[in-house]
Amino acid sequence: MPEMPQRRPRTGRSPVSGTTGATAERRLASRLTSPDDRFFRHIVDSMRNGVIAFRRDGTLALMNDEAYRIFALERSPGDVGRPYVDVLRERPPVIRVLSGVFELDHLPNRAELRLKELDRVIGYTLSQVKNDEGTAIGAVMFFKDLTQVEQLEERERLRERLVSLGEMAAGIAHELKNPLAGIEVMAGLLRRQVPTEGDAQSLLADIISEAKLANAIVVEMLEFVRPVRLQVERTDVADVLQQSVTLAETKVPRRGVDLKVDLEAGLPAIEGDQ
Known part of the structure; x- marks a missing residue:
């Protein structure tokens, strides 16, 4: 009788790979x-x-x-x-x-x-x-x-808002400067026409003083927020010179000086900012 092959004991070895x-x-x-x-x-x-x-x-x-x-x-x-x-x-x-x-x-x-x-x-x-x-x-x-990027963008947005605010303030200051100068000029002219004694002189002096103070504030603001965008328009040279003379007369004592302006008729208009 042929000898039967002995069955080998099972191990942890894989039947496919032959590895444990x-x-x-x-x-x-x-x-x-x-x-x-x-x-x-x-x-x-x-x-x-x-x-x-x-x-x-x-x-x-x-x-x-x-x-x-x-x-x-x-x-x-x-x-x-x-x-x-x-x-x-x-x-x-x-x-x-x-x-x-x-x-x-x-x-x-x-x-x-x-x-x-x-x-x-x-x-x-x-x-x-x-x-x-x-x-x-x-x-x-x-x-x-993106935190730092967001912060930089926020600072840039703030800077742009401040620039816009500065431009707006400069525009307002520029528009206020001429009326204040006009108030000062008109008050100076009135002061020359009223009696030297009385309340009118004191009131006009106060008006001139306050106008100068306000104008100084406006000038400081303009210096701070410059550059200012010029409002260039057609300007009459004769009118500008006459306004300048009138303003000078209110600031400089006459002392016997008679100022006359002699302008040639028909001067051409120029492009300028008043």
Whole structure:
């Protein structure tokens, strides 16, 4: 009777690969820590943008150092594989954005999110991760801290508002300057025509003094907010000279001096700002 072959005792060796379970695990670990895989992780960790990737079941697949920094979170060894809602539980606005990634028909290519608890603004993009059949198996979020950019833009907006305010103030001051000068001139002329004694002289002196004070304030404002946009228009030279003479007469004592203005008739108008 032929001898029956003895059955060998079972071991932990795989019938296909001929390796033990422990060896298979080591090989799998070796693949996960292969140079290509490590290089990929180094790339992601070296990015200046934050990156969060998670699977369709909601478990975290990847979150780089920049993401932890921007969200002000501490990295834990067991974060990968946990539900991303647990890892990001301190950042509800981010969870709300990520939770709709598989429901939206069109994902934002460029959007902003304000994190009030951190006083930060991030700009982000969302993408679905699809397999060869086109089925969404996960999602990834790329984002960048825009807080400094937002602050610079706010300062620029403030600067533009201040420039507009300065231009408006300069325009108002420029329009006030001529009426104030006119008040001073007219008060000076009236002062010469009223008796030297009495309340009228005192009142006119006060008017001239206040007009000079207001005019000085306007001049200081104009100096502060210059340059002023000139209001160029057709101007009659004779009128300008006559107004200048009248103004000079109110400021300079006559002392026996008789001022006469002799202008040639038909002087052409010029382009100027009064």
